[in-house]
Amino acid sequence: MKVSLSWLQSYVDLTGVSADDISGAITFLGFEVEQVIRTGAPKFNNVVVGHILTRDKHPNADKLSVCTVDVGSANGGVRTIVCGAPNCDIGNRVPVALPGAVLPGDFVIKEAKVRGQPSSGMMCSAKELTLAEDAQGLLLLTGTPDVGTAINDVLPAGDTVFDIEITPNRPDALSHLGVARELAAWFKKDLTYPTVRFTPAAITADPRADLLKSVRVEAATDCPLYTATVVTGVKVGPSPDWIQARLTAIGLRPINNIVDIGNYVMLEYGQPVHAFDAKKLAGAEIIVRHAAEGEKITTLDNKERVLSATTLVIADAQNPVVIAGIMGSADSGVSAETTDLVLEVAYFKRQSVRATVKRLGLASDSSYRYERGVDVHSLDEAAHRFIDLILAHAGGVVAGPIHRVGADIPWEREITVTPAYINEKLGFEIPAAEQRAALESLELAVVREEPTESRGPAWTFSVPSWRDDLDRPIDLVEEVVRLYGAEKIPSSVVSAPGLVGNDDPIVLFNRAVSAALVGQGFNECVNYTLRPAKELAAWATPAAIADLALSNPFVEDQSHLRNNLVSGLLESLKLNQSRGVAASHFFETGRVFIERNGSLSECVAAAFIIAEDTGERSWRTREAADFYTVKRHTATIASFAGIELERQPTTLVAAPALGWQEGHAATAGNIQHGWTSTFGLVSLAHLKALGITGKVYAGFFAIVSEKVTADADRRSYKPFGLQPAALRDLALIVPEAASSSEVQKALAKVVRAAVGNTFALEAVNVFDVYQGKGLPEGTKSLAYSLVFRAADRTLTDDEVNAVFTKIQDELVKATGYQIRK
CATH class of the missing domain: 3.50.40.10 (Phenylalanyl-trna Synthetase, Chain B, domain 3)
Structure with a gap:
């Protein structure tokens, strides 16, 4: 907002106060002065009042006139000046720049001949004196100023204008009266309100x-x-x-x-x-x-x-x-x-x-x-x-x-403070009388004053209606120090204990994920947390999109909280593909918002995408990414939050797949239990709609913020076994719909129960799957390798075979799976 100094003078007497002092006061009062503009004519030398005596047509130019102008005996008397303005009429008094004058733009006036006629100076327009942006003719001086008078003594005095940035909480200062009120308080001057006669x-x-x-x-x-x-x-x-x-x-x-x-x-x-x-x-x-x-x-x-x-x-x-x-x-x-x-x-x-x-x-x-x-x-x-x-x-x-x-809107607001409270909050002493005077200068009137035992008088101030920002005692502390002057605050040594602390667990998680994926050749992206509704349509149900909507979004393309990171990474991939950039590995860490137990929960998340090679020439063909590639990277991310993804059951993504390719992506975990993950192939139809070329594999992991702990990734030392391992293979006939991880989990549970404390089950790994001839309809065969080891001895075949036989019997009883012979 621009504020005129001459206008301010109508309300507060600032005579003798420099523009710099006013600018400084405005700044200390809590507003920013973006610039100080000085209007009016600059100081001119050799520019005087002239009186046009005669005007004749130029013999060699239709649009020029030859005038005689009296500029005063001290400036050479009557001069001949060639002029092209249409209003250089006899009797007008105009500004005349004499030879030697320098006009704005470093335009030097000299004795010259114009179309063969001598010209000793130049009559000026308002534009040439920087008094107007445009001018159709000479500046005609009002009244009858004395001929030869310096032009600066005739022209109206300029003004000083302050361009001020008013903070949003101070609408009362969006007026000349509001700024004058502040300056009157600062300079300890009286404030004069406009005289209003009408009633x-x-x-x-x-x-x-x-x-x-x-x-x-x-x-x-x-x-x-x-x-x-x-x-x-x-x-x-x-x-x-x-x-x-x-x-x-x-x-x-x-x-x-x-x-x-x-x-x-x-x-x-x-x-x-x-x-x-x-x-x-x-x-x-x-x-x-x-x-x-x-x-x-x-x-x-x-x-x-x-x-x-x-x-x-x-x-x-x-x-x-x-x-x-x-x-x-x-x-x-x-x-x-x-x-x-x-x-x-x-x-x-x-x-x-x-x-x-x-x-x-x-x-x-x-x-x-x-x-x-x-x-x-x-x-x-x-x-x-x-x-x-x-x-x-x-x-x-x-x-x-x-x-x-409309009815009058009632206003009554009172705030009670004591001098001791103000000094306590400031950390230094301001005399009570000075505190009260500062607040009263802002038209906060004391309506009650009551004594206290040890904290001085308790003042109750009535807050004027235009200061809606004043609501609590601490607000009056700010008003006091504003008018006292921040530059007067005494310097002191700050004494505080140094506390050694670890970074927040969420920061540690994000840092670990970033380090791991950057080490694997991924490029980090940072996208806005707020996303457009049309982007979320592929990744959330209509009900979830409604829950994620902002009540009052600033712009249309930032109208919803995001529930995933993959959509933003796909936008980054699309941009790079459109620019011909070969980058294909992207990742991001950040916040997402997922429905949990009936309400939105803020989750810590990490995601990555791997785009298919679209034909970039290379001396060697690399192995393409697949489902297991993204599962491995997702497992690495989960491990930084203390989750062993390999030991969790996974479920194939089925319709509606919400951004993922049905049957080619899987989920693990459940956000209702604190975390979730999805990994696999992104929906081919969605990629086509976005204009992305080739297949894209992605992984996403999210965990509720409070479940990320500082020791989530802490791992204990486990020595390698020094004794030989005993290996056994076991093939099971299971229902066709059963997943490998589901069967593996059931098998491991039975094996550990059968082994007990005799020796250890070190690993259960699937190594073969078979469907076809020789198997009952609706079944398949899964073959697992079992690794046994004892820490103190070499296992014998007899003790391992005894346990292996027990495992097969217990497995059939517990699960109903058949042993394939």
Whole structure:
């Protein structure tokens, strides 16, 4: 927000305070000064007031004139100057740059001949003196300044403008009064409020029902208070010079007195206002309502906007005429023919305005303030100031009573603090009197003062309505130190014990996964945690997608929490393939959100993808990745969380596969028990839809955050066996649908029970599968290798055979599997 120093001077006397000191004060008060702009003409040498005496046509050029100009006896008297401006008329007083003057852009003025005619200087336009961006002719000086006077003594003094970044919690500072209030407190100056003369009691003119007969608010939740005042007999024209100068200084283009006064009041009080041409309001009605779905309005920027049913509008009896708090329509505004006005000053809820700004992509100075919150309790004062300035500079009279719809919104907030509390929180001493003076300078009035036993007086401050950010005692501590000055905080030695601690287990997990996969040639990716709904459609059910949706997303493509990492990696692969980059191995660690026990749980996750070689030339063909490749990598990832994936049962992915190829991917674990994993081939149809070439294998592992512990990957030492192993093979006839891991787990359980403490079962490994001739219908044969070993001796065939026979008998009884002979 741009703030004019000359404007601030209307409220607080800053005479003798430099712009640098003001800039520093604004910074220490908690706002950022992005730049300081100095307006007006720069200092010129040899540029003076000239009086045009004669004007003759140039003999050799149709568009040039030869003028004689009096620049004062001290500057050479009367000079001949060739000029191309259309307004170099006799009698005008204009700026004249004499030979030797240097104009902006290092343009040096010299004695010269122009088309054969001597020219001793140059008459200047406002643009050439950097007083305007464009100029059609010479700058004509108003009044009759003395000939030969230095131009800087004649031109209006420039202004100093501060471009300030206001923090979102301080909407009260989005006005000149708000900034002046802060500076008055900092420099210990008095604050002078604008004089408001108008009062509703002063209205004497009869109501004008033909101009405004009623105001109706149908959306009171989004518009708790609405006021409308009819002013008749106004004359639209230029606004006063002082208003134009102030608006121009902060970058606004003056339009006419009505529009300029509206902008002026908004920038003075921070309260947006609006003026309607009363005769353009159909039915002489104002209705504050929500738009009909698909209703249209053409705004002041001449763009047609399609409204939704949640858009708050100000409408007449026929159509919407304003998008509430944002922008008016092109056909309801004030024009040169306007004579009667309806002045709107209203309070719109910030949530409603913010949602509309986002949906329409339409913002304004007005919406900027409504989005952050305006002070409803200053609304009447701003409205009366608006009326005052209209009556003073556009004429007219107020007709009938002010239309006011909505109840007053009560405000009462008190905060109690003691000087001891403030000093305790600050860590250094500020005298109690200085604390109180600082808070009172911000218009926080002490409404009660009560003694305490040891902590000084307990002050109860009444918080003004414009400081909605002050809510707790600690907030007043911040206000005190802001005005005391952060640069005055005494330096001291910080004494604190040094604590040695380990990194968070989640960090250790992510670090271990990254190190392992980078070592295997994978490239790390980092994607946004928020993903678009259309991406999740392939990886989650509609119910899960609804649960993952954000209530108020910032942008459409970041509308949902992600439930997996593979989708983001596929986007990275697609991008690299489209750029011709040969990278095919990608991985990511990060957070995902998965439904667990009826609610979303934040999980620690890792995923990787391996893309099929799509034809890159190489001197040697490498073995292609397959299901077992990704299972091995997934097992490695799981091991860093303390999960032995090889010992867990796996299940083939069946329809609906949700991103995976049915029958070519498997799952292990269950998020209801704290972790889950999926690995295998990504859905070929999904890859085709994404435009990815070739097959892609992937692995995904997720574990609930609280189950990741610091000792998850801690492993104990196990020596290699020094005694020979005893090997036995066992073939089983099992149902065709039984998985190898399921049978292996059942077999290992029976073997360990049969072996007992006699010796150890070291391994159970599947080495053959057979289906076909010789087996009953609906069955298959799985062959396993059993490895036995004793730590203290060489096992004999007799003791191993005895246990092996027992294993076969117990296995048939426990599982129903048949021994294949």
